[in-house]
Every structure is written in C-alpha cells, then in structure tokens.
Amino acid sequence: MTFHTRTLLTIVTESALENDLVDLFHLQGLRGWTIVEARGKGEHGEKRASFDANGNIQIELIADTAAAEQLATTIAERFGRHYALVQWLTDVRVLRAEKF
Amino acid sequence: MTFHTRTLLTIVTESALENDLVDLFHLQGLRGWTIVEARGKGEHGEKRASFDANGNIQIELIADTAAAEQLATTIAERFGRHYALVQWLTDVRVLRAEKF
Amino acid sequence: MTFHTRTLLTIVTESALENDLVDLFHLQGLRGWTIVEARGKGEHGEKRASFDANGNIQIELIADTAAAEQLATTIAERFGRHYALVQWLTDVRVLRAEKF
Amino acid sequence: MSFDPVVLFFLLGLAAGVAKSDLKLPAALYDTLSVFLLLCIGIKGGLELAKQPILTLLPQAMLVLAMGAAIPLLIYPLLRWRLPQVDAASIAAHYGSVSVVTYAVGVAYLSRIGEAFESQTTLFLVLLEMPALIIGVILARRGSRSAPGHGWGKLLHEVLLGKSMVLLLGGLAIGALAGPEGIKPLDRLYVDLFKPTLTLFLLEMGLVVAGKIGILRREGLFLLVAGIGLPLALSWLGIGVGLMLGMSTGGLTLMALLAASASYIAAPAAMRMAVPGADPALSLGAALGITFPFNLLVGIPLYHQFALAVA
C-alpha cells in the first residue's frame, strides 16, 4: 500500500463548544473526527472538571491541507476571542486516502 | 542529548479490537504503546459510549519508520474492511532511541 | 492568517508525577499545556488504573523548538531513570504565535 | 390513575434526547448500573437454585434452553428474505437472547398490579442469555469456508466469558452457594436498591434510544416491521413454553416477555467479534431502537392480556 499526505488539525477548547464545532464540521462537509476528554492550563486559567462548564476537549481531524487550514482559521475567528482555544496543524501520512 | 527520528503510528478504532491489536503488537515484538479512550465520527457512524460495544480507542505507538508502516498496513488489511478504523503516521523525534 | 512553526512535546508518564511536572512547567515560565488520561505498556510493565498509583497521563505542550528540546532533556534527566517515561517531539504549525 | 415511575424515567430520557438537551449520564454510571443489575438478577436466580432441588428444575431448564436455541433458527429464514446472511444471523441471535432490563421492568409491572409469578423465571432469564448467541454464530458462518474473523476457540471464549455472562453466572453461583441466609446482609444493596436503581438505568436507556433515531429514519420500515413483528410473534412462543411448564398468568407473562425481548448488551458485544461483517446499526436499531421501547410501553401489559386470555 502507499501512504498519502494529509494534515491533522488538533483543537483543544472548552467542552461547551463541542456541539457548535460539530455543527461547523457538518456544514463544511467534513466526514470524520476524533474527540478525547482533556484538562489543561492556558491563558483562560486551569480547566479540570466538567461540572461548572469548565472541562476541555481535544478534537483531532484529518483533512487535506487547504481544508484544515481553512477550518482552523474559521474556528480561530469565530471562537478565539471569548473561549479558551488552542489549535495546531501537523503533517501526517495516511493509507486510505479516500477516507479523508 | 541528541534526538533521533522515529515514526508515530496513531490508530483510532473500536474498543472491541483492543485485545486483538495488543496480541498483534506482542507478536511483532513491539515493546510499548499508549492507549486513550476516544469518541468520534466517521464512515461507521458516531462512536460514543462503551456500552453496546460502541466505544473508540486511540492507540499511539512509536517505532522505526519501516515497522510502523508495516504495522499500519497489516492492521488495515486485517481489520479495515469490517471495523471502524482510521490510522495516520507522523514523523517525531525522541531522546532515548534504545526505547523504541 | 499565517501559520507559525512551533514544536509539540508529548510526554507519557506515571500520573504520580503530574504535580512535579506542573511545578517544573511553572518554573520554566511555560504558560499552557494539555493533559489526557492514558494507559499503556512499556519497559515498566502495563499501566492501567489509578488505584495503586499505576495510571498514566499524556501531556502535550507546545513551545518554541529550543524550549521544548530543553524541557524534554530536563525531564528525561530528572525522571527518566526511576519512572515510566516516554517523550516525543513533533513539528507543528500554529495560528496565534503569541500564545506559545 | 398513577403512572409507573420506572417507565416515566425512560420517557424523560427519551424526551431529553429527542429535544437535544445536553443531559448526559457519565459512562461510568451506566457501566456500574449494568454490573449491578446483572449481579442482582444472577443472585436472585441463584437463590432460586438454592431453594429448589436441582432435579426438579432440570427438565424445565432444558426446555427453556431449547427455546433459546429455537428462536434464532425460526426467525433466521424470515430475515434472510431481505438481509445478507451475516445480518440475518446477527439479528436472530439478538432476539434469541434476552434483555435483562426489560425483564426487570416486567417483574416490577407484575408486582405493581399484584400478579404473582413463578420465581424460577429469573433462572430462565440467565439460561436464555447464551444458546441463541451460539446458534447465531453458527448461522453466520455456515457455508463460508475461510472463517471471517476469529477461530472457534476464541469465539466460544468471547461468548462464554463476555461481561454479562460472567456477572449473571457469577451471581447465580454466589446466590446458590451463599443461600438466603448468607445473602441477607447484602439485601440493603442487592434487593432494596434494585428497583430504584432501575430508574436511573432507564433514564439512560431513554437517552440512548433517542440517539438511535438517525438509524430508524434510514432503515425505518424494515426495522419497524421486524422490531414490532418479532416480539409479537415470539411472545406466543414464550406463552406456549410457559403452558407446557404449567405456569400461572404471571409466569406466562414473563415467559412471553423473555421470548419477545432482544439482547442489547451481551449480543452486540459477542456478534461484533464473532460476525464482524454484520452491520451493528441494523441489529441495535431493531433491538434497542424499536423492540425495547415497544416491550416497555406496549408489550408488557399486552403480553399480560395474552396470558390472561389463555390461562
């Protein structure tokens, strides 16, 4: 099999945003992503539990490079000002290119 | 210290496959990996809880590039058809090369 | 927006070390990181639950390359001998460079 | 007239899920409740075993096991009309096995209306968990030379040592070995909290069923027909077996319910490993999305009417 280059966008943000982000993914025609519960610290202080709307999630989403960059930009513009949010892009290789 | 190049294989799949994958790692002489509970969406629909065998796990495994590529190919061939499965490879640098 | 190059340090280690590592981050003036509960296998055997001080955590921390390398080296020297510990560095791109 | 709170909790969960509330129960709570309910039921079955001479129960048990094996054999050909082999086999296994929670709600219903029932039905519930799973796997693999997935040894392990099986049989053994006297100090948990705990479980089930609505929309008609037709038909098989065992109205109701209910814990886990080619959305859509709420809301009182009619 051969490997194909794609871009992995990782988003760490408040769990309160999960529904909004998923709506955005659907809107942009993205077909898959992975979510993990996370904690952390940043500009917006420490994020630990889920109880007072104070938890984090980490979302990983593989797409082609243009789509990933576009998505990251949209998210930063829409949510970056008021919400705890950190994003990064990584070059990755995948086997089944048709899945992404 | 100096850093050495290795490859990180990330596998997102159904938690039902965990035992089978771990058996495969042992068989191929791999000595270490990390597992995180995950949720997500993909071709096989949404994966949320563990209850109706419907959870995801994310496995991260560092190895040399050839071994990681070989492993990814084997997994895709053996489990890719019937199970929810996404894999990607990333170039990483490690300190203690002898551990991987 | 433009993307800026940074380095992602991923640390997988015993959860017992969390407080010590966070102290170290503060000491080095690092301002943000993300933590996820993990399990895994390595030289130090299998790590599963939290009960007998036997859990793992995975820490992700984005910084500039020099700081990330320096941090990884310090951690390896201080904790690498007696504790279960694996670290890796990945090149990533971020949008808001001033956050890291 | 007052409503059964157990069912109200299910409806609350369903409503919250359909309205897309952010209500979620922690996964660990769901797992804990599952473990607890399975142990409770197993222990109750074990206390039955401790009470009655095993030889009296043996012929009854054989008949019940036969029913569990017969159900998938009966419905597989029907399902083959429209479905590929693996899916037909997987669904057949789900309906041959049983739903522990449905049974518990049925018992609560009978207690509520003051209808007595034979206590060995709890034992039958435990017995019915497994035979259908084995038949289902055989049906799925029949004819296909290269086993798709695991070998037989591994499969048997998967089915026999699945979580639900171990808890039910383990509870059974503990109940039988410790006996009523030994279990008494545990009653505050395993007896007193059984029914109230069921309410939390059903709240979660409501949320889960609401999550299946997407599948229902896609495969609507087929799932609807199968998910209501199968329990209705199978309930009469259960009543037939109950009559052969000479049971009371309450007992007949529970036998109908056991036959009519479909597994959504043990069966999905076992089928995922044993029959990987089967689409889990299909079997779970029918068993959990249609049959479970149907039995809860309509089936239980209906089977009771059936039982009254024949008793």
Place this chain on the structure above:
Amino acid sequence: MSFDPVVLFFLLGLAAGVAKSDLKLPAALYDTLSVFLLLCIGIKGGLELAKQPILTLLPQAMLVLAMGAAIPLLIYPLLRWRLPQVDAASIAAHYGSVSVVTYAVGVAYLSRIGEAFESQTTLFLVLLEMPALIIGVILARRGSRSAPGHGWGKLLHEVLLGKSMVLLLGGLAIGALAGPEGIKPLDRLYVDLFKPTLTLFLLEMGLVVAGKIGILRREGLFLLVAGIGLPLALSWLGIGVGLMLGMSTGGLTLMALLAASASYIAAPAAMRMAVPGADPALSLGAALGITFPFNLLVGIPLYHQFALAVA
C-alpha cells in the same frame, strides 16, 4: 454540642484542598451525585404539586417567579459600577438563580433543629432556577446590535434544556404524575439516601472551593464584598416575599436562603453559551468561592435568626 456532619464534610474537602492533598473524587461521581440530587429535589417538588390543588399554588408561584426575575434587575445596576456590561449581567443571573445544594443543606439544618417549614419551598426552588437566566441574557445583550454568540432560538434551547433544568423539571413531572404511592418503591434511593449522599457532594464542593482560592487572591476585595453583601441583602428580599406568602419561621428561612444563594451549575453553563464575553472566573469566584461557603457556614443560621426576628 455536636456538629452538623454535612458541614463537616465540606470543611474536610476544603481543608484537604487548601493543604494540597492528592484527594480527588472521580468526575463521574460528581456528575452522578449532581444528577441524583437534582432528580431528588425535582421529585420532591412534584410530590408537592400532586398534593395541592394547582390553583392554590398558582399565585404563590407567580410571586416567586417575579422574585427570580427581579433579583438580576436589582443587582445589575450595582454591579455595573465596577464591571463591564457582560460581567455584571452574568453575575446578576447567577444570583437570581439558586443553588440546589445550599437549599438541601438548609433543609437539613431545619430538620436538625426541629423547625418546621412549608413544603412548597421545594417547588419554588425549581421555579427559581430559570427566570434569572433569561433576564441575565437580555441584560447582557441590551444595546449591542450584532449578537455576540448564538441567536435567540439557540439560546432559549440552551437555557431551557440545560441538564439541571431537564432533571429538575423531569423529576417534577415524575413526582406529580406518579404521586406518593407510585414513588414509594423508590424511596430507598431517592429519600433515604438523599442526605447521606449530600455529604459526598459537599466533600467534593470543599475541594472545588479550595481550587478557587487563586481567583479570590486576584480579585479578592471585590469578590468578597459582592459574595457576602449580595446574599445578605437578597436574604431580606426573600424574607419579604415569604411574609407576603404568610410563611412560618422555617419557610421564611428557606425563602431567604433561596434568594441569597447563587447558582453554580445551571447558570455557568447557560452564561458560557449565551454571554461568551463574560469572564466565568469572576461569576464563579463570587458564587462558588465566597457565597456558597458563606451561606453554608454563616448564612443558614443567620437567616434563621432573621426569620425569628420578623416572624
């Protein structure tokens, strides 16, 4: 003299947190306890509804709803002195809404000292959860043309279908529909274990409050003044409303407590979505870091004294 164990558990958590012990309760336990307490309170309120003709309660309920809407309107101008619009509005919403756990500790206190109270206060607790949230959102958005964040439809959904709201109203409906007879088989969980379970919840709250000490240090004086001044002032509003309803000393105490307590589950979640520009550290610092322990340790007995003075 013996201490109230419920409060001791809070102090234990607080001490452990301040001393940086590694004690942590699993997040799933906290979530489970929240779900459980909210359901308990909702069901209790529903049993009240089942007991009394709804027309008797209606005027009382209207007055209480009005109080909930009035509180944020009253304190918003005060907070605007020092705070930006969004923060003043968000804090106003937190204090207009209520803390279920504070109320539960208040009830435990009254039972302990043998002071009777009107049982419809539980219903009032449920009613007070929401109006302040809606007023708070209106205050935050007033004047700003481009809605910062979500549209109104989505917002109402967020507020009405938030987890706490669904559990409280769902419990209310279940209690009202099932009635005392229907709920009785569930008493072993929803009644008997309510107070003991509260202890575990308060242990966790102590740990959480200890974690807020960083914010307290930063915004110390303002939070202190607001976090103590607001409940003291609002308690008299609650007593006023209670007098209009002709309540007993116990009832007045609980009305004071309802007015004086601030929400830290429903409000933060709703405000985060509806008023993203507000700093959650500020509102939570006041509501959870100051007002919650103040009410628990000082407020409850104090409001009781207030009530005795006016009764």
Place this chain on the structure above:
Amino acid sequence: MSFDPVVLFFLLGLAAGVAKSDLKLPAALYDTLSVFLLLCIGIKGGLELAKQPILTLLPQAMLVLAMGAAIPLLIYPLLRWRLPQVDAASIAAHYGSVSVVTYAVGVAYLSRIGEAFESQTTLFLVLLEMPALIIGVILARRGSRSAPGHGWGKLLHEVLLGKSMVLLLGGLAIGALAGPEGIKPLDRLYVDLFKPTLTLFLLEMGLVVAGKIGILRREGLFLLVAGIGLPLALSWLGIGVGLMLGMSTGGLTLMALLAASASYIAAPAAMRMAVPGADPALSLGAALGITFPFNLLVGIPLYHQFALAVA
C-alpha cells in the same frame, strides 16, 4: 454449610480475571468505593473516640503506634538478605501499614460466626496506616547522601496528605465531632451499605489480583515465601500486642489481622514518590498478589484459631 458471599465475590473476580473475561469495573467505581470505605472506617473509628474518654485510649494507642513502627524495623533486615535497600524498605513499609479491606472482611467474618470484638480496633486500624510509611522512607534513605527524589518536607506532605490518610483521619474527625446522634441520619449510607458495597470492591480486587499473576510467575518463589511467611509471623506479633491490651478472642483475631495485612493503597502511592528507586511490581506483587488473598481465604479463620488457642 453456606459460603461467605464477600469472599465469593473475590473468587468471582479472580476467576473472571484468570479466564481473561472482558469483565472490567469502571475505574471511577473503584475510586468511589475506595473513598467510601475509607470514610466509613474513619467515621467508625471517630465514633469510638467520641464514646471513650481519650485518656483511656491513649496508652493503648501508643502501643499500637509502636507496633506499626516496629514491624518494618523487624522485617527490613530479613528482606535485605535478598533485596536491595530501597526494595527491602518499601516492602517493609507495605507490611507495617494495613489493608482496610482485609480488616473489613475480618470484621464481617467475626460478625458471621458471632464472635464479639473490642470496637477500638477500628481506631487502631487508622493509627496503623502511617508510622510504617515514615519508618520505611527513613530505611530507604539511610546512608544515601544525595536524596533520590524529593526533599523531606515534600515527602512528609506526601505521606501525611495522601488520599487514604486524609479520608481516614477526616472520617475520624467527623465521627468524633458529630457523635452517634449526628451521624445517625447518614447511617443508611455509611452503615447499611458498608458490607454490601464491600462485595463490589472485592469483585474488583479479584480482577486486580488476577492481573498480578504475570509478576507472580516471574518472581514466584520469593513473593510466595514473603507473601505468606510475613503475615503468618506478624500475626503473632499482633496477638502479642492484643494480649498486652487484655483483649478478647475476637479482638486478638483482629489485632493479628492488622499486623498481618499489608497496605496496597496508601503505601504504594507514598513509596512511589518517596522511594522512586524501589520496584513497585515487587511490593505490590507480594502485598496484593499473595498476602491479600492469603489473608482473605486462609488467614482470617487461621488467626481466629490462633486467638482461640491463646485466649
């Protein structure tokens, strides 16, 4: 003859684990049960303190503390025969400390066979948790100039404010301050559910012990000799101290059990931070893999026989 269900649950977990069943209890459940059991035991100890004049208990308490400090000093030289300093010290600390669950099963055993015992043993359990940990750290660091790991201040913090310590001492304080009257409203949880909850805990312990079998195979003989020899020898030390305190047969049995049991919650956590060079597989393999099941299945009735022989 009927079996003790508490032990049967352990065997069920062990069997499921050895058979590689997919049965797993959620980690949050295990953590919750630990918190709960530690609080229960602490509160029970505190109620003892509330009952008896503290001066009567003081000399007894001193003797028990001395026993806790003596155990690691006695067994360290033996372990040094075969093990490096850090490992010998760490194992010594584990055996000087105590296992709360083993004690609880012992109490359940005595209640079952109707043997009375002195209630202050619960207090002794709390007292025994710590001294051995401190001695263990001293033994591990003796002679090594550059402290491997943390400084002493941090270490003491780690040992004194570890989760188990805080819950035991916190429970103790709550029990002592609230007294029997204050605790009564909590009995439905902290008393009634103690024993039944223990069964779920032991189910998990069985699974955990099954997971240690890999280590047992590697270090088999040494772990077997230490894991059985140490409790057998130490049980007589416990009986000796019990005789000095003039205790009954039941009390002697529990003193033997306290001395013979090894900690697997507090000690591993403390040793990991204080003595990082020690291999946790070794100490846990002995304490949890061998000594815990040995005490549960053989030790408890055996120590009771010992006590009968000397009483």
